[in-house]
Amino acid sequence: MPESVKDANPGTGAVTAGPAALLEAQGIARSFPHRNGSVTPAVGDINLSIAKGEFVAIVGPSGCGKTTLLRCLCGLLKPDSGKLRYNGEPVDGVPDDVAVVFQEYNRSLFPWLSVRRNVEFGLTELPKPERRARAEEALQRVHLADVPEHYPWQLSGGMQQRVAIARAIATSPNLLLMDEPFASVDAQTRMRLEAMTASISTELGLATLLITHDIDEAVFLADRVIVLSPRPSHVVAEVVVDIPRPRDALEVKAMPRFQEYRRLIHDVIVNTESSTSATADSPVPARALGTQPERSA
Ligand SMILES: Nc1ncnc2c1ncn2[C@@H]1O[C@H](COP(=O)(O)OP(=O)(O)OP(=O)(O)O)[C@@H](O)[C@H]1O
Ligand SMILES: [Mg+2]
Known part of the structure; x- marks a missing residue:
């Protein structure tokens, strides 16, 4: 966990990663106007930041933005x-x-391109040998080095999602954003993809922002878990997961501390949903910060 995360500000809803912030969002809001004049406020007022090399997970109710x-x-x-x-x-x-x-790998890969050409897609400005080498390395990291000439439609869902991840990391990013990337695969595949994502982020020192519905997944993978309110969303809690990386899934999930984190996040979500449904779209004061369940809002 980066030292600077301890700068998190519990009073204002601002979540900061300190001076080493790679990405910093202050007061981000986004609505969608409709032709009939009505407006859907999706993102209400979000403050967050991500430090270099940090793994942040965002959880929040369906449709919260x-x-x-x-x-x-x-x-x-x-x-x-x-x-x-x-x-x-x-x-x-x-x-x-x-x-x-993105979540929908079947829409993000090009079916007419081989696995290798899909992975090389974002590297067109590089000379061919370097492009090839980068794609091979990325495919090795996602354990797909043996199927470069296959087409996406010849692969399982989990394999296709691994191609999408390979394509993302082949560009040597400093920040990887993932939107519910494992939602469409079975539970066993999901566990394998989570472990693979953890290794890739740790080994490459990659800052990663993962959006997920799955509290266990968030706690297992993240240095910090940010909990959003229902729409229009704002940050209701930031939970620092004080478990060193690399993490072994079975070991970590058996830890009492892991259970405390998941319970804390679960309680924040339930409390926020009940207080929000009582007050429609008004701001939700509930907010929790820290690693102890009794400190939750
Ligand atoms: N392009 C758009 N035009 C109009 N409304 C939109 C658009 N994109 C999103 N919305 C609306 O904004 C709100 C938030 O949508 P968004 O997809 O960001 O939520 P989400 O938290 O990702 O949902 P889910 O958990 O189902 O993935 C929803 O009410 C949605 O209908
Ligand atoms: Mg979504």
Whole structure:
């Protein structure tokens, strides 16, 4: 866990990664106007930051604006308000060293390109031998070095998602954003993909932002778990997971501390949902910070 995470500010909803922040979002909001004049407020007011090499997970109820937030954070979607800085510079479009993996791998891979050519897709400016070498290395990291000439439709769902991850890491990103990347695969495959993601992020020193519905997955993988309120979303809790990486899934999940974290996050989500449903879309004061269940809101 980066030292600077201890700078997290419990009073304001601002979650900071300190001076080493790679990505910093302040007051990000995004709504979607409709033709009939109504507006869907998706992201309410989000403050967060990610340090270099840090693994941050975001959990939140369905439809609270997680994908919208991710699209804003990587420069794919312009927020209505707020400040977004990457490496200290204002974000205007997707920075070169930021990669994104989406949930729907079957829509993100090109079916007419081989696995290798899919992975090489973002590397067209490189000379062919380097492109080839980078793709091979990335495919080795996701344990797919033996199927470079296959096509995506010849692979299982988990394998296709591994190709999508290989394509992302082949570009040598400093920040990897993942939007529920394992939601469409079976439980066993999911466990394997989680372990693989953990190793890749740790070995490459890659800052990673993972959006997930799965509290266990968030606690197992992340240095920090950020909990969002229902729509329009804001940060209701930041939980620092004080378990050193690399982590072994079976060992970590058997730890009493792991159970405490998952219980804490679960309670925050339930409390927030019940207080929010009572007050419609009004701001939710509940907020928790820390590693002890009794410190939850
Ligand atoms: N392009 C769009 N146009 C209009 N409304 C949108 C658009 N994208 C998202 N929304 C709305 O914004 C809200 C948040 O959507 P978003 O997909 O960001 O939520 P989410 O938390 O990712 O949901 P899920 O958990 O189902 O993945 C929803 O009410 C959705 O209908
Ligand atoms: Mg989503």
